[in-house]
Amino acid sequence: MSGQALSRPIATSALAVGRGVRSLWLLALLLVVWEVAARMVGSLFVPPVSQIFGAFVDTWLSASPSSLFLSSQFRADVLPSLVRLGLGYGAATVLGVGLGILIGVWRPAGAFFNPLIRLGMSVPVTALLPIAIVLFGITSGMNVFLIALGCLWPILINTYDGVRGIDRTVVTAARSLRLTRRRYFLRVLLPGASPAIFAGMRISIGIALVLMVISELYAATAGLGFYIVSQQRLFQFPQLWSAIVLLALLGILFNAIFALVERVLLRWHRNVRPDSAESH
């Protein structure tokens, strides 16, 4: 089966998921230009798209339908990456939202921690990679730690801002209803801060992907980043590119999931009319 014949449905279905891409035509044109240019130049490092997609299918999707087409290579390298991503991102979300609410609600803590958080946020986490390697060794724990640390700050700061930014009228109205603390938390505070929390989580998922790959490029014995370096060493550039395509698809998938969740959970937020800014 030729790679080109398959590449098209894969590309289109991937795009159908990604809402960020404005025009299918532009992408199709780009792929055609890439194909033609790559064939003309004949570079080893930038193979034609058809070869890349061929490698993509062979590498990741060559297994039987019973295992959902996911190849042993997929299980060897993609699954560990996804597990690290999930653990790091999950830990960052739990910690970030929890701490963010705590310091958002408790003013003295907010005043105390705010400068610390802004400082922590401005340190590029990638610079901490060598330290993390020394601390954890070449373990998954190191990758998870780095992902969690990088994702923590945007979630934390957004949650904090979200809690602090809840409309005073909303808070006063809630007070007049004499809600229990628990109900106030679940029905007023959390939903009120949720647009900001989701904004933070959305920024962080991109950071998580980047940190996952980077930490695996330098220190891992399995994973997508590890796969990319090993293919580079083996001069298997179509395979290398196929991993990059897979990363791009993961990015699109995560964004689509967020778009979907926000569409459902934050429908009210997009619909609240801006004319509510009247003050007294």
Place this chain on the structure above:
Amino acid sequence: MNPVTTRPQQPGAALDTAVLDVQQLSKSYRSRKGDVPAVRSIEFAVHAGQFVSVVGPSGCGKTTLMMCIAGLLPISGGAVMFRGERMSGPRDGVAVVFQDYSRSLFPWLTVEKNVALPLRDRGLPRAEIRQRVQESLEMVGLAHAAGLHPWQLSGGMQQRVAIARGLAVRPEMLIMDEPFASVDAQTRASLEDLLLKVWAETGTTVLFVTHDIDEAVYLSDRVVVLSQGPSVVVADLPVTLDRPRDQIATKQTPLFGELREHVYSLVMASQRRTSLSGEPS
């Protein structure tokens, strides 16, 4: 005949039966330049089942006063007595409808859930909650909108939801802060009539804050007139217009005209006084 003296309401005589008794209430806001007084020394009482309006020029401290009475702002001096007990915070039996309806409803909850919210954690059975929500929404004519979100409704409808939420707790007193200030004239008239209907049906006491003199006179049993801020009570007038009232007929009566003129002149006089005494406006 002077309408002010037609039916003198002696506050002192009926003080013991007052639902709400505001005694020498003062409130200052803290600022960098020191304490800024917003209301100076407010004194009035509201009796069970009465509809009392508080009018005053814009910025005179009406919202401040209302928040203090509702226990939502700490007071600086005096006392707010509710059923003979000193108010020290929001309490059961008092419901508030805010000036800014679009922000006092929770946009992430449906109309139904907004109205049900104050009924939760009160030990009420689910069926009772559902029935009270239904009942309050029917009273404001919004039973059909139960499943919608506030942002799917017009301004007038949103304010009716806020009223329904206030009614759902079956309050002894409903405090409303310029609830109809930001809807158009027709909606406003129909909301006024709706409020009068609900008031007659439920028998709840209403404290209605507004800067609109016509509205105050049209709705109320009594109008409390505040001066320019920091405000004091400049007059406490009984309104002896017949009930049920009618937007056209009531407003055409000579008594209505006299009352509104009287209130108007009091508000204007208080404004002149403060500007003559050199206070910043």
